[in-house]
Amino acid sequence: xxxxxxxxxxxxxxxxxxxxxxxxxxxxxxxxxxxxxxxxxxxxxxxxxxxxxxxxxxxxxxxxxxxxxxxxxxxxxxxxxxxxxxxxxxxxxxxxxxxxxxxxxxxxxxxxxxxxxxxxxxxxxxxxxxxxxxxxxxxxxxxxxxxxxxxxxxxxxxxxxxxxxxxxxxxxxxxxxxxxxxxxxxxxxxxxxxxxxxxxxxxxxxxxxxxxxxxxxxxxxxxxxxxxxxxxxxxxxxxxxxxxxxxxxxxxxxxxxxxxxxxxxxxxxxxxxxxxxxxxxxxxxxxxxxxxxxxxxxxxxxxxxxxxxxxxxxxxxxxxxxxxxxxxxxxxxxxxxxxxxxxxxxxxxxxxxxxxxxxxxxxxxxxxxxxxxxxxxxxxxxxxxxxxxxxxxxxxxxxxxxxxxxxxxxxxxxxxxxxxxxxxxxxxxxxxxxxxxxxxxxxxxxxxxxxxxxxxxxxxxxxxxxxxxxxxx
Numbered sequence: 118x119x120x121x122x123x124x125x126x127x128x129x130x131x132x133x134x135x136x137x138x139x140x141x142x143x144x145x146x147x148x149x150x151x152x153x154x155x156x157x158x159x160x161x162x163x164x165x166x167x168x169x170x171x172x173x174x175x176x177x178x179x180x181x182x183x184x185x186x187x188x189x190x191x192x193x194x195x196x197x198x199x200x201x202x203x204x205x206x207x208x209x210x211x212x213x214x215x216x217x218x219x220x221x222x223x224x225x226x227x228x229x230x231x232x233x234x235x236x237x238x239x240x241x242x243x244x245x246x247x248x249x250x251x252x253x254x255x256x257x258x259x260x261x262x263x264x265x266x267x268x269x270x271x272x273x274x275x276x277x278x279x280x281x282x283x284x285x286x287x288x289x290x291x292x293x294x295x296x297x298x299x300x301x302x303x304x305x306x307x308x309x310x311x312x313x314x315x316x317x318x319x320x321x322x323x324x325x326x327x328x329x330x331x332x333x334x335x336x337x338x339x340x341x342x343x344x345x346x347x348x349x350x351x352x353x354x355x356x357x358x359x360x361x362x363x364x365x366x367x368x369x370x371x372x373x374x375x376x377x378x379x380x381x382x383x384x385x386x387x388x389x390x391x392x393x394x395x396x397x398x399x400x401x402x403x404x405x406x407x408x409x410x411x412x413x414x415x416x417x418x419x420x421x422x423x424x425x426x427x428x429x430x431x432x433x434x435x436x437x438x439x440x441x442x443x444x445x446x447x448x449x450x451x452x453x454x455x456x457x458x459x460x461x462x463x464x465x466x467x468x469x470x471x472x473x474x475x476x477x478x479x480x481x482x483x484x485x486x487x488x489x490x491x492x493x494x495x496x497x498x499x500x501x502x503x504x505x506x507x508x509x510x511x512x513x514x515x516x517x518x519x520x521x522x523x524x525x526x527x528x529x530x531x532x533x534x535x536x537x538x539x540x541x542x543x544x545x546x547x548x549x550x551x552x553x554x555x556x557x558x559x560x561x562x563x564x565x566x567x568x569x570x571x572x573x574x575x576x577x578x579x580x581x582x583x584x585x586x587x588x589x590x
Contacts, residue, residue, distance in 0.1 A: 124149075124251045124252070124253070125149045125150060125151045125229070125250065125251070125252040125253070126143065126148040126149045126150065126252065126253050126254065126445075127139070127140075127143045127148055127149070127150045127151075127252060127253070127254050127255070127256065127444070128150075128151045128152075128153070128235075128243055128250055128252035128254070128255045128256070129150065129151070129152045129153065129255075129256045129258060130153045130235045130243070130255070130256070130257050130258060130259055130390070131153070131154060131160065131257065131258035131259040131260060131386075131421075131423075132152055132153075132154030132156075132157075132158045132159065132160060132218070132230075133159065133160020133161060133162060133163075133258060133259075133260045133421060133433065134160060134162050134421060134430045134433035134434055134437075135256075135258035135260075135420035135421035135433035135434065135436050135437050136152060136154070136160070136256070136258035136420075136421075136437075137152075137158070137159070137160075137218055137223070138433070138434050138437035138438070139256055139258065139420065139437045139440060139441065140152045140223055140226070140228045141223070141226055141228075142437065142438075142441050143441065143445065144223075144226045144227045144228050145226065146441075146445060148445065149229075150227070150228045150229065151228070151229040151230075151231060151250055151252065152223060152228050152229070152230050152231065153231045153233060153234070153235035153243070153245050154230070154231075154232060155232065155233055155234040158215070158218045158219055158220055158223075159214070159215060159218035160260050161260050161261070161262075161279075161280075161422075162430040162433075163211060163214060163215065163218055164211060165279050165280045165281075165282075165283060166279060166430070167430050168210060168211055168214060169207045169210070169211060169283040170279070170283075170300070170303055170304065170307075170462070171462060172206060172207040172210040172211075173203065173204075173207055173283070173304075173307050174303060174306075174307045174462055176203045176206055176207075176307075176311070177306070177307040177308070177309075177310035177311050178310070178464065179196075180196040180198055180310050180311055180312075181310040181464075183195075183196040184196065184310075188502055189502065196312075198288065198311050198312050200286065200287065200288035200311065201286040201287075203311065204283060204284075204285070204286055207283050208283075220232070231245050231246065231250075233245040233246035234246075234389060235250070235390075236389055236390050236391040236394075237390060237391045237392060237394040237395030237397070238391065238394055239394060239395070240394075240395055240396050240414050240416065240417075241253070241255070241416055243255065253416065254416055254417075254418070254444045254445075255395075255414075255416060255417045255418070256417070256418045256419070256420055256440060256444075257390065257397075257404060257412075257417065257418070257419045257420070257423055258419070258420045258421050258423065258433070258437075259385075259386040259387070259390070259423045260385075260386050260421055260422045260423060260433075261383040261384055261385050261386055261403075261422035261423065261428055262278075262280065262383065262384055262386055263278035263279055263280060263379060263380070263381075263382075263383065263384070264381055264382040264383055264384040265278075265379060265381075265384075266295065266320075266379070266381045268295075268352050268353075268354070268355055269353065269354045269355070270354050270355040270356055271355045271379070273355075273357075274355055274356070274357045274362060274377065275357075276355075276362075276377040276378065276379050277376060277377060277378045277379070278378070278379050278380070279300060279380065282304070282378060285376070288311065288312060288313065289308060289313045289374070289375050289376035290313065290314065290374075290375040290376075291313065291314040291315070291316070291361075291373070291374040291375050291376070292304075292305075292308050292313045292314070292315050292316075292374060292375070292376045292377075292378060293315075293316050293318065293362060293364055293372060293374035293376070293377050293378070294315065294316070294317045294318065294377075294378045294379075294380055295318050295352065295364075295377070295378070295379045295380065295381050296317075296318075296319065296379065296380035296381035296382065297317050297318075297319030297322070297323035297324065297325075297346065297348065298323075298324065298325075298326075298380060298381075298382065299324070299459075299461040299462075300380040301317055301319075301378070301380035301381075302317070302323065302324060302335065302339065302461060302463050303461065303462050303463055304378060304380065305317050305339060305344050305346075306339050306342065306344065306463050306464065309339075309342050309343060309344050310342070314343075314374075315343075315344045315345065316344075316345040316346075316347065316372055316374065317344060317345065317346045317347065318347050318350045318352060318364065318366075318372075319346070319347065319348050319349070319350060320349070320350065320351060320352075320381075321348070321349065322348055322349070323336055323346060323348055324336070324461065324467065326459075327461070327467055327469060327473075327522070328469070328473050328474055328475075328509065328522045330474075330507075330509075331467055331506075331507065331509070331522050331523075331524035332467065332524075334465065334505055334506060334507070334524045335461070335463050335465060335467050335524060338463070338464070338465060338505060339463065350366060350367075350368075351366065351367035352364055352365065352366060352367070353365050353366065353367050355377070360375070361373040361374060361375055362374050362375070362376070362377040364377070383422060383428050384401075385399075385401075385402065385403035385404070385422060385423045385425060386422075386423060387399055387403065387404065387423060392404070395414050395417060396413060396414040397412045397413055397414050397417055398412065398413040400425070402425040403419070403422070403423050403424055403425025403426075404419040404423055404424055404425060405425070406418070406419050406424050406425070406452075408450075408451045408452055409439065409443050409449070409450050409451065409452065410424060410436055410439055410440055410443075410450075410452055411443075418440045418443075418444065420433060420436035420437055420440055421433035421436055424436065426452070426454060427454055427457050427459070429457070429459055431457070431458075432457055435457070436452070439451075439452060455471055455472070455539065456470070456471070456536065456539055456540045457470070458470035458532050458533075458535075458536045460528065460529035460532065462529065464526075465503070465505050465506045465524050465525045465526055465528065466523075466524070466525065466526065466527065466528035466529050467522075467523070467524045467528060468522070468523045468524075468528040468529050468531065468532035469520070469521070469522045469523075469532070470520060470521055470532055470535055470536045470539050471511065471518070471519050471520030471521060471535075471539040472511050472519045472520035473511070473520060473522060474487050474509055474511060474520075474522070476511075476520070477511040477512075477513070477519055477520055481513050481514070481519070484513055484514045485511060485512065485513060485519075486511075486512045486569070487509050487510065487511050487512070488509070488510050488512065488545070488565045488566065488568045488569045489507055489508060489509050489510075489565055489568065490507065490508050490561050490562075490564040490565035490568065491506070491507045491561075492504050492505065492506040492507060492525040492526070492558070492561060493505075494564070495556075495558060495560055495561050495564070496555070496556040496560075497556035497557050497558050497560070498525070498526065498558060498561075500556065501526070503525070503526035505524075505525065506523070506524045506525020506526065506528070507523075507524060507525065507561075508521065508522070508523045508525070508531075508561045508562060508565050509521065509522045509523075509565075510535065510545065510548075510562070510565050510566065512545055512569065515544065516544045516545045516546055516569065517542050517543070517544055517545075518535065518538040518539055518542075518543055518544065518545055518548075519539065520535075520539060521535035521538070521539070521562075523535075523561075525558070525561070526558060527558055531558060531559060531561065531562065534548070534559075534562065535562070545566045545569050546566075548562055548563055548565075548566035549563065549566040549567050549569065549570065551563050551566075
């Protein structure tokens, strides 16, 4: 085996969000960096995750607007959907972003990019394409892939995952989706709006990680659009005839569809890394890390999905920042999960950060309080015809904001100030005192804050104070 003559400061396995963020930052600090990526640069987010899915959702919204314009005095029409051109739009968005994540850009930054699979051959040496690479610090950022549930017959049929869905150019007549999480629900609505029949099969509860009151608003909205959603549904077998997929349920029912999408969670990409040679512990959930994202090999870190925690692109970027501070500046860091927001990009959107309503009560007991407001009482929501939704803001002792959940139009944008609040322990009074432009959707947050003080005008102590002050004119 040939040894590479440079000893690198940092070796990164994986060219997704975490790996690229790390590579760019370390190179700009003057560190010698080698990056290994055997597949497309940009990882899952750019090529088969966030970017293509949101591009497809955007196209579906335009189609839906044509069908639902009557309330605004505009004659509704049935859109003519060219699914192949919709997917061309998706590809074009990826192509526009790809140069930012390209080999050429990173080599221009001074990163040595190796387009090959890398694995450990010792605690500080990696092997790729027949060459050995030694580095002072190593980061594993290999991401995750679609998890395939052990359903009899599933592996024998040509199902889709997020990794193959966006290469499909044939509009599904009936799309069956296994999995009622964010990916499943987003793709269900997008395809329904593009003209497909859609059935979602979920073994437990749909959108189970979110507040059930808010999740119900999303579920009801999707069902109103004609999506069949089946919760607590066990699949016993999957087959395929000449034309359709056949999904057999424990109830004895059989559902047929033209296309099958599996969106039943994610599995970490740890195979082939030879982690044992690197002295790195792992489980089926991912690589074992401490609060600073360091593995059982003190010179190796793990970032992003492969680290076994929350699986979002913004988490991968967050991890990259922590590792840079710890590995090169020796600063103490802590991977905080309580400040991480997430969004499901359905219509209405569903967003959350911090403690949920139930968690706040469980953790804080009587010190917790939840304040709410509904989009139906927001003037901008009424003007744009988007009144489904509500906000919940969870408070702790002294009115400190400990969490927020929003379902409604632009919830992914509206959650941002509450992420700031949870991160910095800001009190609800700060939101109540805000002067916001009118009319905007952002007012739902302020109105929820004001409800925290509802009834104070009738408080006996305040009435006594006002009476006392009158004495002084």
